[in-house]
């Protein structure tokens with residue numbers, strides 16, 4: 001599945017889901033017909049950057065800058081694979 | 092987690108179910124509306140509902156379902172959907188499709204409606220008709236096309252019972268033909284009107300097994316084209332469902348007259364006062380009211396639930412079913428085979444096998460019957 005994704009792909013939240021910040025839950029959530037997935041903090045931070053305009057390396061760089069961290073590429077790649085399998089993101 | 096750790100303090104009411112009206116053009120014998128619906132008080136006004144939406148959203152609600160009766164009968168539906176959308180709700184409409192014209196579909200789309208769940212319901216009193224009845228099929232076909240044209244996901248629901256379960260293949264074919272992406276085949280659960288008709292509606296074990304087999308065959312045949320969910324009637328289980336995911340845990344139902352409930356049938360429970368949204372704000376209802384606090388946590392449990400190692404899994408099952416069958420809302424759900432009243436469920440299944448109810452006419456949901464039943468009870 002992930003093998004088919006181009007290196008310069010810009011992942012974006014799938015049309016089947018709506019990503020939104022929920023103050024009452026202090027979390028990003030994915031909404032879909034009659035259901036909801038509550039994302040943990042790192043998943044939320046990755047997903048909110050999946051806006052169809054950034055490549056995966058750009059998302060990683062942005063996260064590393066925002067959180068003063070380095071070496072996040074593997075974690076991001078792993079999450080994106082899971083997110084694709086769940087059809088949360090396209091591309 | 093230890094067995095004593097079920098928290099009594101809930102999170103926000105994530106799910107708001109707005110039952111806009113009990114009016115309905117249909118007469119389903121399995122209707123989940125209360126049997127006494129016709130004696131319910133006046134419907135909330137548009138302004139009341141707008142206030143409820145704002146209060147619920149402020150309290151953390153995020154999924155909003157508009158149901159009924161038939162919610163299309165409220166001509167302010169578009170106004171309510173627009174406000175819910177503006178507030179950031181994910182909006183769901185649960186409808187039989189009657190009254191969903193091209194104009195209204197376009198208005199609902201413009202208002203920001205996210206999702207429609209279209210139910211196959213019986214539009215006539217001839218139950219078998221609904222499969223062969225061209226008017227029903229034409230209606231669903233028209234509405235299904237509207238759903239597609241407006242870019243909504245195509246989600247269908249069909250309540251299954253003894254009288255249609257043997258036609259499950261045709262129901263699935265029909266859903267495929269209508270372009271459904273999701274199909275929920277939900278066996279009737281035995282509350283309200285369905286309880287009155289239980290002897291006629293509960294399928295036999297053989298019917299149920301066949302239906303599950305057929306459903307699996309179709310899953311293989313169609314793969315990703317249509318996702319089919321099959322919900323077994325809980326009478327055929329030995330452990331109860333975790334009803335509403337826990338009492339007052341995530342679900343808040345507001346009935347047409349403004350009564351706030353932890354589930355749409357809870358009003359039947361004795362000795363409980365449920366607040367009305369005309370008199371109390373949603374936050375106070377959710378966190379402070381006696382009705383919502385009564386069966387939270389596990390402090391209310393009796394044996395065998397109190398010391399049961401599985402109590403976190405199902406929280407003792409459904410309070411309404413415990414009351415309807417065992418006569419005590421704090422008892423274990425009789426679906427559980429540890430319940431002293433489990434024999435009642437076994438007996439109901441035995442009655443089905445012995446053909447009880449075969450020649451008994453169905454009681455159809457309509458206002459006149461509702462009033463007659465209320466008069467007969469008092």
Ligand code: SF4
Nearest residue numbers: 115117118119122160
């Ligand atoms: S179950 Fe049938 S009768 Fe009851 S509200 Fe729904 S469509 Fe109307």
Ligand code: SF4
Nearest residue numbers: 395396399402407427
């Ligand atoms: S005894 Fe009560 S808690 Fe235990 S499984 Fe049965 S219903 Fe659930």
